Amino acid sequence: MTNALVIGGGFAGCIAAQMLTEKGIATTLVERDRHLGGGCRTFYYGGHPYTLGPRHFLTKREDVWDFLDRHCPMQRYEGHxxxxxxxxxxxxxxxxxxxxxxxxxxxxxxxxxxxxxxxxxxxxxxxxxxxxxxxxxxxxxxxxxxxxxxxxxxxxxxxxxxxxxxxxxxxxxxxxxxAAWSEAISGFPHAFNGYDDYFPRATADADVHLGTAITAYDIANYRVEIDGGWRRYDIIVSTISPEHILNNAHGPLRWMGRDFLKVVLPVEEVFPQDVYFLYYANQEPFTRIVEYKKFYKYEAPTTLLGIEVPSTRNKLYPFPMRRDQEQAQRYIDDLPERVFSIGRNGSYRYLDVGMTIEQCMTLFADL
Ligand SMILES: Cc1cc2nc3c(=O)[nH]c(=O)nc-3n(C[C@H](O)[C@H](O)[C@H](O)COP(=O)(O)OP(=O)(O)OC[C@H]3O[C@@H](n4cnc5c(N)ncnc54)[C@H](O)[C@@H]3O)c2cc1C
Incomplete structure (x- = not known):
């Protein structure tokens, strides 16, 4: 039986695991954190649900919306x-x-x-x-x-x-x-825990290893070292920055990240009715403020604001410079057949959730 390894259990890894297992491929998913969902995971502060960044869903394609809505019931937002x-x-x-x-x-x-x-x-x-x-x-x-x-x-x-x-x-x-995106469909999950129920559902038929790190990569021979033992796979789908799986052959890729600050305020709502986030285009150190209860339709006498400050502490935004894109492309070009580098970090592209679903639909349709 064909077997596959998925590296990373964020949105891309979970969709990949779902599509591989639906094709009858024995799939192992390895996630470094103790939970699935990556950047789209819901956390709580003072009872308020939030994600690290807004993570609201956007797509121009009905089939992409339908895919997500089928597995993670969604509510549409008009004109935020x-x-x-x-x-x-x-x-x-x-x-x-x-x-x-x-x-x-x-x-x-x-x-x-x-x-x-x-x-x-x-x-x-x-x-x-x-x-x-x-x-x-x-x-x-x-x-x-x-x-x-x-x-x-x-x-x-x-x-x-x-x-x-x-x-x-x-x-x-x-x-x-x-309407910021009058031509796109925009929405967010109905559930109080956002996208979280989708991740175990998508990976239900996969062999999931949480809190697990891959300690060495031999991608040319389709092998990785997990828990001290080398394992070989027919297909490898990686969703992490590609230099890791290719042992830094072309040097480290540059990433920008975010520090996320949380503030609870003693009022029910701060932003005007249809405004979910604000951008700051001046000398202040932050770029964006998000009022999370707007997305989650969370009711409380207080409100949680998430403040995003650019930082280099995590890998969230691939650099939009030609030389960085070319360096990433060298890694992608080096991948042997049946090894795929997908998702936001794996592609080194500014992909949102909708684009990640589109990417998986295209890739796994032909597999
Ligand atoms: C601040 C911010 C705001 C965003 N807002 C939106 C939005 O509003 N709407 C939208 O559609 N998209 C948004 N996005 C993009 C969206 O979050 C991504 O498209 C989506 O998370 C992609 O999923 P992914 O699986 O590629 O990456 P991730 O969610 O980053 O998942 C990668 C996973 O790999 C795991 N991992 C990393 N290294 C290893 C390793 N060595 N071994 C095993 N596992 C590993 C990580 O722990 C993580 O779980 C935003 C992104 C950011 C950074």
Whole structure:
């Protein structure tokens, strides 16, 4: 019988285990932590459920939504909004930057003139050029410059050369002001414990080893060392940073992380009704604040805010520089047949849960 090893029990590892066992493949999953779920696991503080980062679900594909909803009942959110605080204007504005809100800005004439002079992002060589060409220097300065530099701990956004995306899809939005992603389906699990019930369900037919570390890798020969013994597998699916499984052959990959601070406040709700998180694009050390009860629909007389501060203590964000992406690609290119490196860390790509499900659907359809 074909056997498979899955390394890591986050979303990607659990979906992989589910899809492999559904194909009748004997699957072992090894997770370093004492629980499954990785970054999407729900924790509790003062009774409040939260995750390390918002982890709300987004997809443009109905089949991806249906896959998750079937295994982890989901509730759809209509029109929740993102706001960015722009200190120099003393105002919150919607993000993506909205054309209509330019008229509310104290420097609207200058911003409008710059927008009219914009030539579009074609030919941009880095993130700064991309944004200045898309929205002009003033809006870039208000919304992107400081935010992005603190996010990556860099002096200049000209260093960001893998810049072909904005996290929200468009640089300047028109149409309805409120809905951040009018073209995508957005939601969160119904359950009080978020996605947590999905993880044991997905791995029910796999041999799961929690709190277990792989101590050595011999990927060329499909072997790993677990608990002092070498084991061989026909298929290996890794969801961890690829340099680990290839013994650092091309040097360590760079990652940014987050410190997550928790604050409980003695009021029922802090943010406006449809606002779930706030971005801070100025000199403050944090990038984002999340009001978790909004996602979980948790009712309590207090509210929990999660404050995200960029840090290098954990591996959460792959660097969007061409040289980092090329280094990661060298690892992926080295993988032998039937060894796959998937998920956010395994792909060294800014994947969300929806994209992780899409990636697994494509990979395992052909396996
Ligand atoms: C701050 C933040 C906020 C986010 N918010 C959203 C959001 O709102 N919506 C969304 O869709 N996506 C969001 N994402 C992305 C989403 O969390 C990921 O797409 C998803 O978690 C990917 O799952 P994964 O299994 O690839 O990675 P992870 O969840 O990181 O899981 C990897 C697993 O591997 C384990 N592991 C690591 N090393 C080893 C080892 N050596 N041996 C064994 N196991 C190991 C880890 O313990 C972990 O359980 C966010 C990400 C971050 C960082």
């Amino acid at each position: 909004e993102f706001l960015t605080y722009v200190e120099r204007d003393r105002q919150f504005y919607h993000f993506p930057i909205h054309r209509d809100e330019v008229d509310l800005m104290p420097d609207r004439e200058q911003v409008t003139a710059e927008l009219e002079a914009c030539c579009g992002p074609d030919g941009a060589q880095n993130l700064e050029e991309y944004w200045v060409r898309s929205v002009g220097p003033t809006l870039y300065d208000k919304f992107v410059d400081s935010y992005s530099r603190k996010m990556w701990d860099i002096d200049s956004n000209t260093e960001i050369t893998d810049f072909g995306f904005t996290p929200k899809g468009v640089a300047l939005k028109t149409g309805p002001v409120k």
